[in-house]
Amino acid sequence: MADLDNTAALQEQVLQAIAEKQQLEIQGGNSKHFYGLQQRPACQAISTATHRGVVNYQPAELLLTARAGTPLTEIRELLAANNQVMAFEPPGFGAQATLGGTLACGLSGPARPFAGAARDHLLGIRLLNGQAQALRFGGEVMKNVAGYDTSRLMVGAMGTLGLMLEASIKVLPAPAAQQTLIHERTESEALGAIERLRSSYLPITGWCYAEGRSFIRLAGSEKNIAAVARQLGGETLGRDAQRWQALREHQLPFFNDPRPLWRLSLPSGTPPLNLSGRQLLDWGGCQRWLLSDADAPLIQNKCAELGGHAELFKGGSNQSVFQYIDEALIPLQQRIKASFDPANIFNPGRLSAEW
Amino acid sequence: MSLDNHVEPMLPALRRQLIDALALILPPHCLLTEDNQLAPYESDGLAVYRRRPAVVTLPETVQQLQAVVRTCRDLSVPVVARGAGTGLSGGALPRPDGLTLGLGKFNKILQIDADNTAAVVQPGVRNLAISEAAAPHGLYYAPDPSSQIACSIGGNVAENAGGVHCLKYGLTVHNVIQVKIVTIDGELLTLGSHALDTPGYDLLALMHGSEGLLAVIVEVTVKLLPAPPVAKVLLAAFDDVQKAGDTVAAIIAAGIIPAGLEMMDKAAIVAAEAFAKCGYPTDSAALFLCELDGSEQEVDEQMAAVIALVEAGGASSHRVAADEAERAKLWKGRKSAFPAVGRLSPDYYCMDGTIPRSQLAHVLAKMGELSQEYGLQVANVFHAGDGNLHPLILFDADVPGELAKTEEMGGKILELCVDVGGTITGEHGVGMEKINQMCVQFGPDEIQQFHALKAAFDPHGLLNPGKAIPTLQRCAEFGALHVHRGQVPHPDLERF
Numbered sequence: 001m002a003d004l005d006n007t008a009a010l011q012e013q014v015l016q017a018i019a020e021k022q023q024l025e026i027q028g029g030n031s032k033h034f035y036g037l038q039q040r041p042a043c044q045a046i047s048t049a050t051h052r053g054v055v056n057y058q059p060a061e062l063l064l065t066a067r068a069g070t071p072l073t074e075i076r077e078l079l080a081a082n083n084q085v086m087a088f089e090p091p092g093f094g095a096q097a098t099l100g101g102t103l104a105c106g107l108s109g110p111a112r113p114f115a116g117a118a119r120d121h122l123l124g125i126r127l128l129n130g131q132a133q134a135l136r137f138g139g140e141v142m143k144n145v146a147g148y149d150t151s152r153l154m155v156g157a158m159g160t161l162g163l164m165l166e167a168s169i170k171v172l173p174a175p176a177a178q179q180t181l182i183h184e185r186t187e188s189e190a191l192g193a194i195e196r197l198r199s200s201y202l203p204i205t206g207w208c209y210a211e212g213r214s215f216i217r218l219a220g221s222e223k224n225i226a227a228v229a230r231q232l233g234g235e236t237l238g239r240d241a242q243r244w245q246a247l248r249e250h251q252l253p254f255f256n257d258p259r260p261l262w263r264l265s266l267p268s269g270t271p272p273l274n275l276s277g278r279q280l281l282d283w284g285g286c287q288r289w290l291l292s293d294a295d296a297p298l299i300q301n302k303c304a305e306l307g308g309h310a311e312l313f314k315g316g317s318n319q320s321v322f323q324y325i326d327e328a329l330i331p332l333q334q335r336i337k338a339s340f341d342p343a344n345i346f347n348p349g350r351l352s353a354e355w
Numbered sequence: 356m357s358l359d360n361h362v363e364p365m366l367p368a369l370r371r372q373l374i375d376a377l378a379l380i381l382p383p384h385c386l387l388t389e390d391n392q393l394a395p396y397e398s399d400g401l402a403v404y405r406r407r408p409a410v411v412t413l414p415e416t417v418q419q420l421q422a423v424v425r426t427c428r429d430l431s432v433p434v435v436a437r438g439a440g441t442g443l444s445g446g447a448l449p450r451p452d453g454l455t456l457g458l459g460k461f462n463k464i465l466q467i468d469a470d471n472t473a474a475v476v477q478p479g480v481r482n483l484a485i486s487e488a489a490a491p492h493g494l495y496y497a498p499d500p501s502s503q504i505a506c507s508i509g510g511n512v513a514e515n516a517g518g519v520h521c522l523k524y525g526l527t528v529h530n531v532i533q534v535k536i537v538t539i540d541g542e543l544l545t546l547g548s549h550a551l552d553t554p555g556y557d558l559l560a561l562m563h564g565s566e567g568l569l570a571v572i573v574e575v576t577v578k579l580l581p582a583p584p585v586a587k588v589l590l591a592a593f594d595d596v597q598k599a600g601d602t603v604a605a606i607i608a609a610g611i612i613p614a615g616l617e618m619m620d621k622a623a624i625v626a627a628e629a630f631a632k633c634g635y636p637t638d639s640a641a642l643f644l645c646e647l648d649g650s651e652q653e654v655d656e657q658m659a660a661v662i663a664l665v666e667a668g669g670a671s672s673h674r675v676a677a678d679e680a681e682r683a684k685l686w687k688g689r690k691s692a693f694p695a696v697g698r699l700s701p702d703y704y705c706m707d708g709t710i711p712r713s714q715l716a717h718v719l720a721k722m723g724e725l726s727q728e729y730g731l732q733v734a735n736v737f738h739a740g741d742g743n744l745h746p747l748i749l750f751d752a753d754v755p756g757e758l759a760k761t762e763e764m765g766g767k768i769l770e771l772c773v774d775v776g777g778t779i780t781g782e783h784g785v786g787m788e789k790i791n792q793m794c795v796q797f798g799p800d801e802i803q804q805f806h807a808l809k810a811a812f813d814p815h816g817l818l819n820p821g822k823a824i825p826t827l828q829r830c831a832e833f834g835a836l837h838v839h840r841g842q843v844p845h846p847d848l849e850r851f
Contacts, residue, residue: 060604061711061742083610112551119557120529133800141709142522142741143781145515145564146789146796147805147824149528152560161556173610198472199494201581201650224652267549268471286551308550322554326545332538333555335811340804351555 003053005067007134007165013046014132014163014345023348026159028069028101031094034314035105036158037321040349046163048100055166056140059084063123063140065168068100075099079171087115087172091248100164106156109248110206110217113268113283119155121170127154127162130341140168153336159347160355161340175219178205179229180240183214187272187281190214194284195269202228206244209281210254217244247282254280254289260316262290262299266308273306275299289313296320322351330354362821364451365409365432373430373454377412380422385460387411396455399440399447400502403704403758404787408435408449413457417535417543417573420456424571425541427454433820434539436567438479438510441502443705444786446514446566446822453820456571458509464488465574472579473532473549478509478572482516485577494579497524500782501690509572515564517782519615519689522740523648526782528563530578536562536570539813549576566784567819569812583648586614587658588682591665591673592639596620599641600715602668603739606645609664611657615646616740617689620719623696623734623747630695633688636672643739644689692736693747700732700749704761708772709743709781721771722746729764731757743781744772770795785823793823794830802827 017024023043027033052069059082066075072092079085089109090102103125108117124138138144138151154161185193190209197204197216203225206217215237218225229236237243246252255261259277266273268286273279277292292299296312300323303310309323324330330352337344337355344355365373377386387393388410397405409432414420427434433453440447449455461477464484468474469492474485482503486495499518500506506516511527512534524530533547547559562569593599599618606613619627621640628635635642645665647657658675665673676682688695696703710718719735726733732749746768750761769779769792779785779792793802805824809816825833 058711058713060608061713062607063711106552106557116525116529117552119560120525129804133804135801135804136797137801139776139778141711141743141777141781143517143526143709143738143743144778145782145784146778146780146793147785147801148569148808149515149560149564150804150808152528152557155557155560156552157556173612176610195470199469199492199581201583203650203653220649221653221656223656224650227650227652265550265552283551307548309548309554311554324554325548328542328544329546329555329558332544332558332811336556336558336808339807339811 001050001052004050005053006051010046010048010051010163010165011128011132011134014128017044017345018132018343021343022345024345026104026163026347028098029071029094029096031092031097032101032105036350037353038317039353043348048098048163051165052098054078062142062170062172063168064171065140065166066099067166068098068164070099071095072097072099072102080174083174084171085174086121086169087111088118088121089248090118091250093249099167103155103167104157104159104164110208110244110282113286114205119152122151122155123168123170125151125154125164125168126166127164129162130343130345134165138168142170158351160337160351162346175205177222177225178217178219178240179225180206180237180243181216181218181229181232181234182237183216183234184212185214186212191271191285198268198284207282207284208247209285215243252280254278254291257291258315259291259293260312261314262292262310263313264288264290264299264303264308264310266303266306270306270308273302275302362406362451365453369430369432370409373410373426373432376426376430377410377423380419380426381412381414385413385415385419387413396437396440396449396457399437399442399445401443401445401448401786401788403752404445404448406449406451408455409451409453411455411457413460415460417537420571420573421537421541421543423454423456424537424539428539428541428815428817431815431817433817434571435819436513436571438507438513439481439505441506442510442514442784442786443707444780444784444788446784446786446819448787448822450821458507461509461573467492469494471549472581473576474579475574475576476508478512478575479507482506482508482511489579493582495582496577497530497580498527501693508575508577512563512572512575513565513567514784515782517738517743519617519738521738522616523612523614524580526563528560531559531563531575532578533576534559534562534572535574537573538570539815539817543573544570547576564784566786566823568809568823569818571818583614585651585654586646586648586682587654587675588644588646588685589658589661589665589673589675590635590642590644590685591670592636592642593669594640594671596641596719597716598669599643600712600739602665602670603643604712605664605668606661607740609660611647611660613645613740614648616643616738618643618737618739619689619692620735622732623692623736626695626699626734627688627692630698631688631691633684635688639671644685689736692734696734696747696749701751701753702749704748704750704765706746706748706765706768707743707780707783708769708777709741710772710775710777712739712742714775714777718744718771718775722768725764725767729760731761731764738781741781742777766792787822790822790825790829791833793825794833799827799830802830
């Protein structure tokens with residue numbers, strides 16, 4: 001598909017929706033339709049898929065600007081040709097996944113605790129707000145404090161504040177080498193080990209745990225990771241890049257399970273959780289995937305007690321997808337929504353049943 | 356500098372009513388109302404802007420602070436929150452019709468959680484004090500604005516403060532995991548958490564750089580990082596600014612992210628050397644300091660690569676600090692650049708634009724032209740890694756008209772930054788100082804969106820009003836509204 005600036009047509013469609021009092025569901029590659037509340041009002045789709053193309057890529061400035069509909073795969077290939085990466089390892093959950101959809105869902109891959117989240121790598125955006133105004137916030141430079149940080153507000157907003165047209169992100173050098181160490185450990189031992197490593201200066205860029213084995217990913221210069229690998233011991237995992245990619249994209253056999261998939265977000269130092277079902281731990285224990293038929297309140301209350309939250313990531317049927325710990329924030333969020341999208345045009349019922 | 360937006364003082368009757376209400380909330384030593392008590396609060400780090408607040412309060416508990424804010428809401432009194440008062444853009448400039456809410460008594464480190472590499476602190480805690488408290492655990496707090504010895508963490512969040520290590524370790528927004536805020540209704544809310552994300556809109560990020568316009572920050576949880584075992588610094592000097600800029604680009608293109616990468620132009624080099632005797636080659640057109648940190652192995656490998664690039668880039672000289680003492684000496688020159696320049700001239704004015712690094716030579720040349728045109732000398736220090744430029748304009752406030760000239764030239768420099776694809780402020784904030792240039796960087800629809808977002812937090816506009824986001828009327832008067840297809844936006848708005 002050719003690069004195209006489709007701003008005018010998208011703006012026209014939003015204006016029409018305003019005039020006709022219609023609501024719109026934003027779609028990029030439609031790879032993350034499963035994410036968010038599922039009982040959404042039926043409404044017309046507005047697609048960013050044709051609004052695509054890398055607009056500005058400056059490897060020496062660590063900058064990439066692309067239209068929202070640009071496929072992640074295209075961006076990854078372009079970066080790889082220049083030995084660069086999106087360090088937050090955005091999951092796609094499908095070949096059609098776009099940059100806009102990834103940022104709107106606010107998803108980050110296994111490197112998140114070590115390299116930062118999607119929002120940490122965002123520099124600026126262009127978007128259409130609910131009045132069909134094309135707005136630009138942030139920019140293409142690393143440091144920018146002019147105006148409120150409206151760009152980061154869009155990350156994880158699930159398209160409810162506006163339709164993202166373009167995003168500028170910070171890109172980083174690809175590590176020269178990486179190596180993954182495996183240790184046979186109980187869950188409790190493995191969590192204790194990563195706790196101790198957390199306060200040392202080490203080139204760790206991934207940690208996950210499943211079924212009696214922890215996986216530690218080291219990245220950097222070959223000599224350096226070899227030295228650290230000797231220090232940490234353990235077996236080396238072959239073809240490890242594939243495994244981390246499979247984890248990122250939920251293609252490990254673990255995820256092949258009909259039960260509802262929960263994402264538990266927990267403070268570091270949280271001990272093993274006694275919940276029915278199967279678990280896979282990522283992010284040094286701060287993100288735990290749980291396959292379970294347990295009741296939502298049981299799972300969510302447990303996480304809240306520990307200072308975290310639980311979201312129903314995929315499957316299941318109830319409406320308690322996102323767990324707001326501080327109920328007092330809900331009216332504030334609702335007013336923020338109204339400030340961007342006063343007529344409630346965009347993605348109704350996706351982030352909250354209230355709007 | 357001339358403050359062109361005059362604000363009438365608070366009416367005496369309202370002031371009496373406010374003081375009476377506050378006296379019921381605060382012990383006497385937390386309520387300042389006499390002229391001699393108010394005078395120290397007249398300005399922040401941008402001391403050329405001065406106004407006396409109607410009242411200053413220094414609450415000691417969050418409950419007191421909530422009650423103060425509620426009182427202000429009930430009486431429609433503007434609230435200006437203030438940390439250490441080191442800000443450089445007039446963000447904490449008081450209002451004669453308003454209350455200054457000092458957070459200086461919230462100065463306790465509540466918890467250093469070494470196991471989970473986090474620290475919970477009150478907003479008045481000094482930036483450097485966090486790293487000092489974490490040091491026994493081998494940890495530190497990464498953002499290091501040059502005022503770190505004095506500036507407070509609450510102010511750092513409000514301004515999204517940076518420092519010399521931003522490119523590798525991020526800004527304040529990348530290093531804070533939770534804040535507690537008090538809204539204009541006196542409600543205490545928690546944004547973020549000790550987990551790595553929270554559901555809903557990212558209000559934690561939004562607080563960063565919001566300059567006290569959305570809420571008052573009353574507690575901050577920061578991420579601590581393990582201190583790198585080794586740090587080495589290289590000095591490279593060039594006879595041409597373009598060569599220095601190109602070499603910086605080559606280092607980053609080679610996949611090296613230095614911990615610090617600081618460039619200075621000739622005027623700054625000469626001033627720093629005269630002041631700090633740090634061994635800078637004063638015959639160079641530009642120099643940079645490149646600091647690498649990590650394991651010994653990593654640093655040695657990367658330093659070898661950097662030296663090769665510096666040589667290929669045509670450096671006139673270069674050297675790696677042999678030991679910790681020399682490293683400290685090389686940094687001393689850079690860190691004392693501001694006071695060093697201050698010795699050359701009765702006054703100086705520090706700017707804060709960010710530009711795409713590729714535009715550096717062009718921007719420096721243009722600034723040279725402006726310097727000629729206005730007859731004012733400029734010295735430049737540059738966070739070269741992230742494109743954040745600090746031109747220092749030298750002037751004499753006692754020469755009639757020079758102040759206004761400096762301000763005008765500063766404005767032109769910021770507009771130049773926007774023209775080349777950059778921004779009017781990288782880390783100092785908009786505050787009062789750059790409010791007109793906001794009209795250059797943003798169009799009316801964007802400015803309206805900012806106002807709508809503020810109204811979601813503060814519907815009556817009582818939190819730090821008049822700062823950070825200009826009114827459209829102000830932009831019309833400044834004459835910088837974007838004119839689109841010959842149409843003035845919002846023609847229905849009253850102008851002048």
